[in-house]
Every structure is written in structure tokens, then in C-alpha cells.
Amino acid sequence: MTSEFDDVPGSATASRATDWISTPITADLVRGALELERTELGLLPHxxxxxxxxxxxxxxxxxxxxxxxxxxxxFRTRATAVELDVLPTKMSYPGLPSHPHGVYDLLVDGRLAHRAVATGGNLLIVDMTKGSRETRPGPVGSVRFGALPAGAKDVEIWLPYxxxxxxxxxxTDAPVEAVPDRGRKVWLHHGSSISHGSNAESPSTTWPALAASLGGVELVNLGLGGSALLDPFTARALRDTPxxxxxxxxxxxxxxxxLMRLRAFAPAVHGFLDTIREGHPTTPLLVISPxxxxxHEDTPGPTVPDFQDGNVSFVAAGDPAERAAGKLTLDVIREELARITAERAGDDPRLHHLDGRELYGETDFAELPLPDQLHPDPAAHVRIGERFAELAFGAAGPFGEAGA
Known part of the structure; x- marks a missing residue:
């Protein structure tokens, strides 16, 4: 991946010429993770x-x-050069084009300043036709950022999604300290691979990251690719996260x-929301439909990959006639979510609903189609993020002055 922000990897000569200060990576320097697992090499965010x-x-x-x-x-620092040692686990899909390296975004005082990729790392080989996974170990790599502006500044390094x-x-070439609490609100979001970031240009340009920046909030993103399935343990994680x-x-x-039929869907949604409300009884809570x-507007799943022309796209394997047997489609889910949130809102005035087509609808698809029939492209991520910021964080939105 290239852009005007890309860093040329630092040379060994440049690295040796710098008087580096090593700083332990501790919890007060990491944001957006619910847990940091201590490993033999360092910390693994979860x-x-x-x-x-x-x-x-x-x-x-x-x-x-x-x-x-x-x-x-x-972190806050006067450094003009930063090096981060990491052990990435990169993805490989046999039979498909090479998966691009994950991107690291470095922001200075909230503005994108540099992008880079890490060398080395493990390789996770996922064979989508066989359903198999194999991990091949690799070495620790480094990400280098140079030519940062002089003077004290807040630096953020967004990790690859x-x-x-x-x-x-x-x-770094100058001391580092934790950034003090700026008093910004914490926005906790859960969703699918689109919320996770699929096909976004970089980690700070996924739609939730863009919306958080425009809304002036701290993001905790529980977008879980392929795994937004109303799992009770996810609801409990949302419940227990400040x-x-x-x-x-x-x-x-x-x-x-x-995964489920209409009979199970509505009770599962109620249970998911009930669990969140156990820990956040009055927090503004927004339910977003697809x-x-x-x-899948009118055709049920499952969704299966299609490997034509060396690329992957997706097709619906269900039959529209199966709706009568309770199979779920996006249209059915939208109707149910609108009904459920409207009924609950009578006793829960800070519960809100947003039709996902207000973020990306039929006219958007005509202009910015889904490249693999399932995930938005980088331009669509930007549009979705901007619209969410306006609809949710605007003065009249559920996270604005009226809703909060």
C-alpha cells in the first residue's frame, strides 16, 4: 500500500545514529483493548x-x-523518531492474491502524519476451501517513523486491523509519558467485519475510527469480523466495559x-440488550440495523465464498422462499430491530434505533458498490463514518446533546 504518508523503512545506519530511549509498553500507553495478555515477548492486545x-x-x-x-x-513526547518492535501474525489465503501487509498509522495531535508496515512476523495460512488453518512462526519485526515535528505533541500509533x-x-529519541485524561467520552461499539474494518484503507480510516475522530470521542471497537452473533459473552463484555x-x-x-431463525432472533436481541443494560442502565444505547x-436483502444465508478469476467474492446460498420457514434476511432483521427498539424505548428513553441504510443505502451501492458483494471499499468507509458522525454525534443525534 502506498500513499503520500508512507515511510521508507529506516536503514540500519539511520537506526544506529539515533540515541534511542526504550520505554516499557504498559497499560497506560494502550487504548482500545479490553485486556493485555503478557507473552514471552511482550503484550498481546485482546x-x-x-x-x-x-x-x-x-x-x-x-x-x-x-x-x-x-x-x-x-503517548506524549518531543521525539522526532519512533520505532516499534512487533510480532505480527499475517494472513495468507492459498489460491488467492497475496494478502497486503497490515498498515500502521501514526497520528500527531490527531492528524495522520505517517503510514508504515512491519517486517517479519508469523504467517497464518487459511485455506477457505478446506476450512483449515496453519500458523508458521516468524521473527519479530519493526515499524519505523521519522521526521516527526519538533516540540511536545500527542502521538498515536494505530495498529493494523x-x-x-x-x-x-x-x-524514541526523546522521553515518553502517558497522555493525561482529556475528558473525552468513551464510545463502545460492537458490530461485524464492516465495523472491524474490512477493506478500509488503514486502521484510522475504518468507519468507526473516522466517526470517533469527527465526534471527538475515544473509541473502543468491538467489531468482530464474522462474529457479531448475539453471543452472551460478548454482551457481558459490553456490560462490563466502562x-x-x-x-x-x-x-x-x-x-x-x-445461525438462527426468526423465533430465536427477537428473544436473543432482548437478552443481549438486557445484559448490556445491567452494567449501563442509563447510557445512551444505539441499535443499528444492517x-x-x-x-441478502431478501435472500437468506448462508453466505459462501466464490473463487472466480483468482479473487474472492460472496454469494447467497439460501432461497427467498425459505423466509416463510423463519429464515432471516436483512429486510426481516431490520423490521424486527425497529419493532423491538420501539417497544423497549417506552421504558428505556435512552435506547435509540438507526436504520443502517441511512449510513449506506441503495443509492450508495449504485455509486460505491461492494467489491466482493459484502464489504464496503475505502471510499464507502469514509462515507459511512461521516454519516454516522452526523447522525449519531450531531446535536440532534442519540449521542449528541439531545440524546445524551
């Missing part, structure tokens, strides 16, 4: 706590929650997996 991880053995969930979408290192990332070491604002995007993964996706 977006679900150990208790939740122990209740599900699904390898897709294990991979998704350990991919640090929304997780970033945040596509790569499991162990944090091994942090070096937050000032909460949103849950529900629907597409339930259709993708063909974005527009022609693949």
Missing part, C-alpha cells in the same frame, strides 16, 4: 476478555478479537452464518 474467549472455541472469533482494530499506542499484533518494544456511549450493529453475520447489501 478485544475480548479471557473469560469470554474461554466460552467459545471458534477459530474465526479467536482471530478476529486478537486483531487489534481500534487499538492504539498513545488485519494482523494479530504482539507489542514487543518501543523506542463507556459513556454504546452502539451495537446487529444482523449481517446472523444471515451469513444462517447496511444495504443486495446479496
Amino acid at each position: 478485544r475480548l476478555p479471557a473469560r469470554a474467549r474461554a466460552q467459545c472455541r471458534d477459530p474465526q472469533l479467536a482471530m478476529a478479537e486478537a486483531q487489534p482494530s481500534g487499538v492504539r499506542l498513545v 488485519t494482523e494479530i499484533t504482539e507489542l514487543v518494544g518501543l523506542r 463507556a459513556d456511549l454504546i452502539s451495537v450493529k446487529i444482523g449481517i453475520n446472523l444471515v451469513n452464518t444462517d 447496511l444495504y447489501c443486495p446479496l
Whole structure:
């Protein structure tokens, strides 16, 4: 990936010429993770706590929650050069084009200043035709950022949303300190692979990251690719995580997996919301229905990959006639979520609903189609993030002055 922000990897000569200060990576420098696991090399950020991880053995969930979408290192420094040692786990899909390296975004005082990729790392080989996974170990790598502006500044390093990332070491050419609390609200969001970041340009340009920046809030992103399935352990994680604002995007993964029928869906949504409310009884809570996706508007799942022309796209394997038997489609889910939130709002005035088609609808699909029939492209992520910021964080929105 290239852009005007890309760093040329630092040379060994440049590295030796710098008087580096090593700073231990501690919890006060990491934001967006629910747990930091101590490893032999350093720290592994998790977006679900150990208790939740122990209740599900699904390898897709294990991979998704350990991919640090929304997780970033945040510190204040006068440094003009930064090095971060990491052990990434990169992805490979046999039969498909090489998966691009995960991108690290460095922001200075909230503005994107540099992008880079890490060398080295493990390789996770996922064979989508056989359903097999194999991890090949690799070496620790480094990400280098230079030519930062002089003077005291807040620095954020956003970790790749596509790569499991162990944090091994942090070096700078000036001392580092934790950033004090700026008094910003914490926005806790849960959703599917689109919330996780699929096909966004970089970690700070996923739609939740963009919306958080525009809304002036601190993001905790529990977007879990393929795993937004109304799991009780996820609801408990949301319940137990401190937050000032909460949103849950529900629907597409339930259709993708063909996991439940209409009879089970409504009680599961009620139970999910009940659990969140146990820990956040009066916090503004926004329920978001699915974005527009022609693949499953009226056709049930499951969703299956299609490997034509060396690329992957997705097709619906269900039959529209199966709706009569209770199979879920996006249209059915939207109707149910609108009904459920309207009924609950009588006793829960801070519960709100947003039709996902207001973020990305039929006209948006005509202009910015889903490249693989399921996930938005980088431009669509920007549009969704901007619209969410306006609809949710605007003065009249559920997270604005009127709702909060």
C-alpha cells in the first residue's frame, strides 16, 4: 500500500545514529483493548476478555478479537523518531492474491502524519476451501517513523486491523509519558467485519475510527469480523466495559452464518440488550440495523465464498422462499430491530434505533458498490463514518446533546 504518508523503512545506519530511549509498553500507553495478555515477548492486545474467549472455541472469533482494530499506542513526547518492535501474525489465503501487509498509522495531535508496515512476523495460512488453518512462526519485526515535528505533541500509533499484533518494544529519541485524561467520552461499539474494518484503507480510516475522530470521542471497537452473533459473552463484555456511549450493529453475520431463525432472533436481541443494560442502565444505547447489501436483502444465508478469476467474492446460498420457514434476511432483521427498539424505548428513553441504510443505502451501492458483494471499499468507509458522525454525534443525534 502506498500513499503520500508512507515511510521508507529506516536503514540500519539511520537506526544506529539515533540515541534511542526504550520505554516499557504498559497499560497506560494502550487504548482500545479490553485486556493485555503478557507473552514471552511482550503484550498481546485482546478485544475480548479471557473469560469470554474461554466460552467459545471458534477459530474465526479467536482471530478476529486478537486483531487489534481500534487499538492504539498513545503517548506524549518531543521525539522526532519512533520505532516499534512487533510480532505480527499475517494472513495468507492459498489460491488467492497475496494478502497486503497490515498498515500502521501514526497520528500527531490527531492528524495522520505517517503510514508504515512491519517486517517479519508469523504467517497464518487459511485455506477457505478446506476450512483449515496453519500458523508458521516468524521473527519479530519493526515499524519505523521519522521526521516527526519538533516540540511536545500527542502521538498515536494505530495498529493494523488485519494482523494479530504482539507489542514487543518501543523506542524514541526523546522521553515518553502517558497522555493525561482529556475528558473525552468513551464510545463502545460492537458490530461485524464492516465495523472491524474490512477493506478500509488503514486502521484510522475504518468507519468507526473516522466517526470517533469527527465526534471527538475515544473509541473502543468491538467489531468482530464474522462474529457479531448475539453471543452472551460478548454482551457481558459490553456490560462490563466502562463507556459513556454504546452502539451495537446487529444482523449481517446472523444471515451469513444462517445461525438462527426468526423465533430465536427477537428473544436473543432482548437478552443481549438486557445484559448490556445491567452494567449501563442509563447510557445512551444505539441499535443499528444492517447496511444495504443486495446479496441478502431478501435472500437468506448462508453466505459462501466464490473463487472466480483468482479473487474472492460472496454469494447467497439460501432461497427467498425459505423466509416463510423463519429464515432471516436483512429486510426481516431490520423490521424486527425497529419493532423491538420501539417497544423497549417506552421504558428505556435512552435506547435509540438507526436504520443502517441511512449510513449506506441503495443509492450508495449504485455509486460505491461492494467489491466482493459484502464489504464496503475505502471510499464507502469514509462515507459511512461521516454519516454516522452526523447522525449519531450531531446535536440532534442519540449521542449528541439531545440524546445524551
